Amino acid sequence: MAQYGEEAKVLAGGTALLIMMKQRLVSPQYVINLKSVPDLNYIEEGQNGLRIGALATHRLLENSPLVREKFPVLVEMVRDVASPRIRNMGTVAGNLCHAEVASDPPALLMALDARVKAVSSQGERVIPLADFFVDYYQTSLRPGEIVTEIQVPPLPPRSVTSYLRFTFGSVMDKPAVSVAVVGSLKEGTNGLDKVKIVLGAVGPTPMRALGAEEALVSGDLEGAAQEAARAARPVSDVRGSESYKREIVKVLLKRAVAAALEKARGK
Amino acid sequence: MKLPMRLTVNGEKYELAVEPRRLLVDLLRDDLEMTGTKKGCDMGVCGACTVIMDGKLVSSCLTLALDAKDREIMTIEGLVRDGVLHPLQRAFVENWAIQCGFCTPGMIMTAKVLLGENPSPTQEDVRQALAGNLCRCTGYVKIIKAVMAAASSTER
Numbered sequence: 001m002a003q004y005g006e007e008a009k010v011l012a013g014g015t016a017l018l019i020m021m022k023q024r025l026v027s028p029q030y031v032i033n034l035k036s037v038p039d040l041n042y043i044e045e046g047q048n049g050l051r052i053g054a055l056a057t058h059r060l061l062e063n064s065p066l067v068r069e070k071f072p073v074l075v076e077m078v079r080d081v082a083s084p085r086i087r088n089m090g091t092v093a094g095n096l097c098h099a100e101v102a103s104d105p106p107a108l109l110m111a112l113d114a115r116v117k118a119v120s121s122q123g124e125r126v127i128p129l130a131d132f133f134v135d136y137y138q139t140s141l142r143p144g145e146i147v148t149e150i151q152v153p154p155l156p157p158r159s160v161t162s163y164l165r166f167t168f169g170s171v172m173d174k175p176a177v178s179v180a181v182v183g184s185l186k187e188g189t190n191g192l193d194k195v196k197i198v199l200g201a202v203g204p205t206p207m208r209a210l211g212a213e214e215a216l217v218s219g220d221l222e223g224a225a226q227e228a229a230r231a232a233r234p235v236s237d238v239r240g241s242e243s244y245k246r247e248i249v250k251v252l253l254k255r256a257v258a259a260a261l262e263k264a265r266g267k
Numbered sequence: 268m269k270l271p272m273r274l275t276v277n278g279e280k281y282e283l284a285v286e287p288r289r290l291l292v293d294l295l296r297d298d299l300e301m302t303g304t305k306k307g308c309d310m311g312v313c314g315a316c317t318v319i320m321d322g323k324l325v326s327s328c329l330t331l332a333l334d335a336k337d338r339e340i341m342t343i344e345g346l347v348r349d350g351v352l353h354p355l356q357r358a359f360v361e362n363w364a365i366q367c368g369f370c371t372p373g374m375i376m377t378a379k380v381l382l383g384e385n386p387s388p389t390q391e392d393v394r395q396a397l398a399g400n401l402c403r404c405t406g407y408v409k410i411i412k413a414v415m416a417a418a419s420s421t422e423r
Contacts, residue, residue: 011331018290018329019310031287035334059323083399084377086311088323089330172312172399 001144002121004030010146011035012055013090015082016098040148043067050152058087058095058105071152073161073182077108080165083172093147096132099139099205102174102239106133107200108163109150110208111180117149118142126151133205158185160192162260165200166248168239175201176239177248179228179256183216190265192217197224197253202232202245212253221257225250272336276301277345285332292316292327294335295342303343303372307401314400317373318342324380343372346379355379358417359410366404374400378414388418 001008009028011017012035020026034040034055041055043064050071052061061067062078081087081095081104095105096116110129117126118141132139141147155161160183165175183195195216197209211227234245269284276299283298295301295318304327307315311326318327319341346353352360355375365371374397381388381396388396393414394407402410 014329014331014334015311015326018331022309031331033334082311083314084380084396085314085317085324085326085399089325170398 001032001146004032005143008032010097012094013057015086015090016094016100034146045070046151048151049154050150052092052150052152054093054146054148054150055091056093057089057091058082059084061092062087071112071155073108073163074112074152077104077163077165077180080104080175093150096129096150097139097141097147099133099135099137100174101136101204102176102201104163104165104175104178104200107178107198107206108180108182109152110206111182111196111198112152112155113182113196114150114152116147117151118145119148120144120146124148129206130208135204155182156184156194158187158193158264159183160185160195160260160264162256162263164252164256164259166252173239177201177232177234177245177252179249179252180206181256181260183260185264190261191219192261197228199228199232199249201239202234202249204233207231207233209253216257221254224257225253228253270333272333274335274337275339277341287331287333289332290328291318291320291325291330291332291335291340294332295327295340301342301344305369305372307369307373312399312401313370314373314377315370317376317400319376319380322380324377341376343375346375353379354420355382355414355417358413358420362409362413362416364405364409364413370400370402370404374402374410378417381414382418386418388415390415 007029011031011033040053042053043056044051058078058081067074115126115128134140162181165178167173168176178200180198184193186193195213197212198206199209200206209228209231212224215224215227229246229249232249234242236242269286271284273282292306295304305315307313309328311329316326316328321338359365377400393411
């Protein structure tokens with residue numbers, strides 16, 4: 001990477017890079033195959049939570065007994081990603097680096113306070129996802145940096161989680177709107193203590209809906225839905241008009257919160 | 268500039284030299300003349316290029332040939348044994364699940380992996396498994412029927 005700089009692109013699963021190359025959106029002189037680097041294909045539990053190696057595929061995440069036990073919401077989300085073929089080939093880290101707007105992992109992982117470890121010939125650093133996504137297809141990775149790991153902190157006790165996506169067509173479609181809810185219940189009561197709401201696909205990057213979070217903690221679901229719709233910045237495209245997507249944000253927020261609370265209270 | 272590679276396709280070993288940019292779908296169709304695998308959307312969405320690599324379903328249009336180095340690939344051509352159709356292929360024929368035939372190899376490869384993992388799927392299981400394989404002709408009804416029929420025939 002240091003040698004070739006901007007002329008090189010990293011290949012993991014290939015499901016994003018190859019499409020961009022076929023459409024001539026990128027034309028790298030060199031393609032560096034990350035799969036030749038050993039020991040990057042893992043999902044492990046560390047002291048600070050979950051560690052997902054750069055070459056772990058969506059499929060590995062989907063089928064991981066560890067993830068099913070400790071982070072079931074991640075399994076719920078990744079099952080909706082594309083198709084079994086794409087999940088067999090594509091990596092979660094690659095998905096984050098691609099920073100596509102209409103995509104599932106970024107919103108949920110951001111709501112989970114995940115971070116990525118970026119390594120270059122000059123050293124390494126850890127980037128919280130809130131600082132990682134910069135714009136459409138743009139991350140804060142510097143030239144020469146590769147993401148080697150995704151780190152997901154453990155869920156709090158009495159956690160409240162859900163991920164809902166809305167597609168306008170078949171299950172294969174990319175999300176038009178998505179809502180990730182990650183929070184925790186107050187001890188002793190059934191009320192929300194803290195919550196993070198991240199909206200996906202309705203802005204250049206996944207976005208926190210801070211107004212919605214405040215409203216939710218004070219028990220105002222309707223207000224939260226309005227705030228979330230206000231915070232969203234959807235673009236009219238083939239998946240829906242701007243106003244339609246804003247309406248869907250409202251609906252999805254209410255459903256996602258209801259589903260999350262039901263799951264948590266049921267436990 | 269070509270690089271040498273070996274791979275196994277349908278049980279037979281092949282040795283070739285390929286350019287780094289070569290896609291697996293083109294290696295299969297043009298270099299090995301196995302045209303059963305089709306190129307539909309060329310972006311991994313339609314499933315027409317589905318093959319089985321080391322036991323897993325992949326989109327061969329999004330797989331670099333060099334990424335198939337030293338691996339085992341199965342294509343639709345590998346399902347026929349001594350001129351006898353695989354139960355899935357026979358089920359597709361008997362249940363009128365083929366019109367133009369373009370989606371068929373991808374459908375069958377996907378169904379094959381499904382039945383390997385889940386020998387008695389429900390209709391919903393079949394729909395979920397085939398969600399990534401598009402058909403523009405049939406409306407899917409007969410395809411699902413054929414997969415269910417193949418499942419119950421291999422049960423016997």
